[in-house]
Amino acid sequence: MPVKKMQKRLFGTNGVRGVVGKDLTPDLVMVIGQSLGSMRKGRIAVGRDTRTSGEMFIRALKAGLLSVGCDVVDCGILPTPALQYIVKEGFAAGAIITASHNPPEYNGVKIIEPDGTEMGDEETVKLEDKIFSRAFSVEPWDRTGKETQGPELLTNYITAITGSFSGKPGEGMTVVVDPGSGPASLTTPRILTDLGCRVLTINAIMDGTFPGRLPEPSLEGLMNCAALVTGSGAAFGVAHDGDADRAVFIDEKGRFVEENLQFALIASHICRRKQGIVVTPVSTGQVAEDVVTRARSSIEYTPVGSIYVARTMRSLLDQGKPVIFGGEGNGGLIFPEHQFCRDGGMTAAMMVSLLASTGKKLSELVDELPPRTIIKEKIVTQKGAEIIGRLKNAYSSEKIDETDGVKIFRNGSWALIRASGTEPIIRVIIDSPLPEDGQAFHTEIMNCIRKAVDSGGLEASLHL
Template sequence: NPPEYNGIKVVEPDGTEMGDEQSILLEDHIFRGTAYQAAWDHVGREHAAPYMVEDYVRAVAGSFPTGTGGGTLVAADPGCGAAAWTTPEILTRMGCRVFSINSQMDGTFPGRLPEPSPEGLAPLADLVKATGARFGVAHDGDADRAVFIDDKGRFIEENRQFGLIADFICRNRRGVVVTPVSTSRLIEVIAHRHGCSVVYTAVGSIYVARTMIGLSKQGTAVAFGGEGNGGLIFPAHQLCRDGGMTAATMVALLADTSQPLSTLVDALPPFFMMKEKLQEKDAPGLIRRLKDAYRGESLDLTDGIRINREDSWALVRPSGTEPLVRVMVESTSKTGARQFHEELMAHIRQ
């Protein structure tokens, strides 16, 4: 979000983020002035916990063998957000040599917008190429997500980043990978390659995290989770998205190979995705029409409607906050994605 939308994140007692429905209820109480006011003898307490930054850094860096970084050169762009106090230090303790930009904490985000876009990360890409770094890592404002620049200065699309790290995790840990229905099928292909399965959820990290918790309580081994936006969840560490752990895992991944990151990314199976947003006042009616139009196909109704085919899929889901629907189509070829998109749009416009 732009700086003027900077705010707070509410975390539930189980360590997961507060869900959308509860967040909207809380905001409604605040804006209406109807928030519950506790009696004087039941007021909660505020605790300052500056030591938790050190606890977090030590926990992430300590999840890997000493010296895992082995002198690896890394370029980091915390974006003047929360990662300014954590990621460069984590990587340094792992044995990396770190060059950083936008590494001062500043909630006005003077260096770039908090969303780590390819355009906003052009200076980081330049730094990677100028220093010969093995990769560059950047974060959003609250550092629950991480995105990467490869050794050639190319922005790695987040689903492919997810796939690369899923390959590393599933190679060493069997179990379920949990991800939303909006995630690339690349994750499913990679999980199956290593004997792991995939469970799909509604879109949103809270649904991923709580599904992971539910599966674990049932005795199901959970290997990994995350979204195709750079937000990955490492269950052995904590059950919420963690950009610092994602950056550290990339160091460990590259420590296992002499190949450059660009080569590893290029070797991933090809998938091509198209996305768009459409104004739609009657989203439930549209979903019903599509269910009827595609009734003979494999449908997933977890969140909107996802139409699954052998080499492609499409998702149409209503926005939770605006009168519009989000449309996603993915295929193993650009032609396949385009043709499926055209077919789907013909049904939507009817």
């Protein structure tokens, strides 16, 4: 059985996030540190992304941890998966100051368990109880923790990735890397260079104002990256989000590779080498299931969120089942032989290996995938649960899945409507084999949502 979601009061799908000075304050971050330190006594690894508010919040986090007697190792600016790798090498826990793909005015905190995974819901609820009740004790002057610096630990993460591949699969390959002014500026160019690639960079100077593009690697934001790919004759371009736990790609023609196609492409590559179980959320495109089952492997679905994927992967492995790959259809891929978290650096390296092993261009591999149409929509609302509840009633006579929100199946198509775990919005995804079927299903679903909003007096902003 997949891991189930629990209701949380402060933490979302991936940690705490909010607008700096409004939703997220130094006082809150310090209390998070004190609460975490009281639950995970010992040596704690911390780090941050490049956001301008990061220095303020990392100091508050460390103050909280030190005040309850934990020793702190500050690893500096680094990708989230790098800190996760460091934590699993011998720390009681970890915490990173990051808001991932959110705009510059946001920041947040992600909590990492000793095994390198993000803290699961059950333990997060316990952590929240401590935060709200302040059920912890500040140590006296002679028992406070000690701080040390550990920026050199980042090298362990880089060598772990490059050591996963034999030889230099990137020899003769030019790759464009766009870290988006984030911490991957320190890692992905080094990783790909060590694999033998000639690396060109754009937006690779760390800057928390994100002058080149926003932290979310969107189609529009990657136009300059695409131009550099085609202009340089690169094999592909790779771009990261704000904390580099995700990676997205531009093919050699300058085309954005939709993330579900990316997931399917790498899943197919892994399934050709060995059969087993691929774990992914209900939001991942149908193309993934199509290629995995074609390769005589199977799919296990979870709620949306990398933590649910990672913990389901570990649970299945504990049961003796052959889990070979996991992740989400948003560029966040998990390679269990490396670690149980989304890792943009490993994803970039895997693409180098994939292209080297097939001898084909990225565009050719993408065009060989089964064609599907995906339509994505979002609705700004504070009433997501009520709207989704009305949809469940409206489609109760059809085949639905309630793993996360409501997923409606119809004639080879499906529609997923779920509340975001990081923003006050509802996300709508339509996946269909034909464009016209997808558009018709999309129109129907949006009309149904509009009726639910109008009839129930629910406030929402429909982006039609």
